[in-house]
Amino acid sequence: MKANNSLFNNFGFLLPKFLREDYSPYKCNVSANRENYNFRARRIHWQNMIKTWVNTGKNPFLKPVECNNCLFDTRIPNIYIGSDGLCNMCMTYKKNFKLETLQSELETFVNTPRERGVNIDAVVAFSGGKDSAAALYWAKKKLHLEVVAVLVQNGFIPEQVINNGRELCDKLGVELVVLNIELAPFVKDMMDKNFTNGYPCYKCGEMFHKEIQEYCGKQRINRVILGRNWWRWIEPEVRSVRWVKDEASELNLQFFSLPFALQLTEKDVYKMLDDIGWKTVKIHGNSTNCVIPGLIEYPIYQRLGYHPELNLLSREVISGFLDKEEAKSQLADIKDNTDILQKMVNKKLQETQSGLGKQG
The missing domain is CATH 3.40.50.620 (HUPs)
Structure with missing residues (x-):
């Protein structure tokens, strides 16, 4: 089923446009973390999985197909894998980087x-x-x-x-x-809708x-x-x-x-x-400044099946900031901090309401 076989080359013009042409993840105009995962987003996700199957001969409907270079795989709606094993983000970067x-x-x-x-x-x-x-x-x-x-x-x-x-x-x-x-x-609104x-x-x-x-x-x-x-x-x-x-x-x-x-x-x-003697503050959740990533990772992971920061770390791998194995290790420790998140958000909202009341 590979895209470069003679049958594809001879009759490729009869195939749908999404199979004939390469495109970046941004051209898909859908979220990597499946926010607003509506009918259009699902259709594009399916198209990208079909395109991966045609390109690689691997069936992503049975098992996700991962990029050979970064962490992106076919679970992410705007990603497909090419016949060379690279995702469309890696392909786009390699083509356009100078x-x-x-x-x-x-x-x-x-x-x-x-x-x-x-x-x-x-x-x-x-x-x-x-x-x-x-x-x-x-x-x-x-x-x-x-x-x-x-x-x-x-x-x-x-x-x-x-x-x-x-x-x-x-x-x-x-x-x-x-x-x-x-x-x-x-954050409260997103929590109520399971992000x-x-x-x-x-x-x-x-x-x-x-x-x-x-x-x-x-x-x-x-x-x-x-x-x-x-x-x-x-x-x-x-x-x-x-x-x-x-x-x-x-x-x-x-x-x-x-x-x-x-x-x-x-x-x-x-x-x-x-x-220069800087001491990095260690915060759970791939962060060195904000507690939110570590507090929301579990419910989003439960919904997606992959870490919500996979998108960010993949881009850092593609740009050469860190290697693939290091990126994977940063996503490995997922903690359920849902109760802490709920209490912290409620406390922040109460503080805000209290401050508005005093102003009034």
């Missing part, structure tokens, strides 16, 4: 002039975790940029993480600004970027550094920068994934942080 593109973006970012009257080069979107800590250090000490670290507290970042970040900022001579968002109501309508970390990321953008607009800072280890865009070419027009300030902002542009590995990051 190191010179990232180097050019880094040069453009560093040499972008400040807005008139502003004495800061860039905001470092500082989560308090290891990756943004490394990005902060590199921006300040290696690129010699004047930066401000902005941490967005979602209500689930422990004070120890913030204090840890403040110590690093003090050591580097960087101001730490803490902004606040209310994530708990969204079929959304994934908290995606919602947090959306709110996080909005807060950072608004801060930049008010302060007229036109560049943002992220501690992100994978691409901002993967097609038509792999890029480390996302340009955003802030309508309120009319600024053109660059959101720049610094560790990815530098092609740093996880070992590079830990060595850098060890050299």
Whole structure:
């Protein structure tokens, strides 16, 4: 049943379009974690499994077929495997990656002039975790940029993480600004629907970027550094920068994934942080700053059959940040923290209601 046999080559034009053409996971426009897994998403998932079967001769309806390079497999709705054993994400990355593109973006970012009257080069979107800590250090000490670290507290970042970040900022001579968002109501809504309508970390990321953008607009800072280890865009070419027009300030902002542009590995990051005396806060759930991933992994795993962070770690494997076996080991320890999650979310909601009552 392989796609490269003579029958397929001679009569392939008679096959459905999804079997004839290659496409990236993003072109499928369905969620990797099956939020809003409606009829359309299920149809695309089935098409990708059929395409895998045709390409590889392996039946994914009997047993998931895994990519030879990363952790992606046919349980993920927007993934299919090619005849060479690579998933469509790996194929797209390999096809569109050029190191010179990232180097050019880094040069453009560093040499972008400040807005008139502003004495800061860039905001470092500082989560308090290891990756943004490394990005902060590199921006300040290696690129010699004047930066401000902005941490967005979602209500689930422990004070120890913030204090840890403040110590690093003090050591580097960087101001730490803490902004606040209310994530708990969204987490509660997702919990009530067994996370079929959304994934908290995606919602947090959306709110996080909005807060950072608004801060930049008010302060007229036109560049943002992220501690992100994978691409901002993967097609038509792999890029480390996302340009955003802030309508309120009319600024053109660059959101720049610094560790990815530098092609740093996880070992590079830990060595850098060890050299400056950074102590990573250990939090269950593939996180070094927020407790949410470790609290929600069990119910989502029970629904999906795979770890909800598989998507993130696969992208880090594809980009070369860490190897496949290390990524697998990070997903192996799944704990049922449902009771803790419920109590914590209820407590956050009560605190919010109490605060609104006092204001009233």
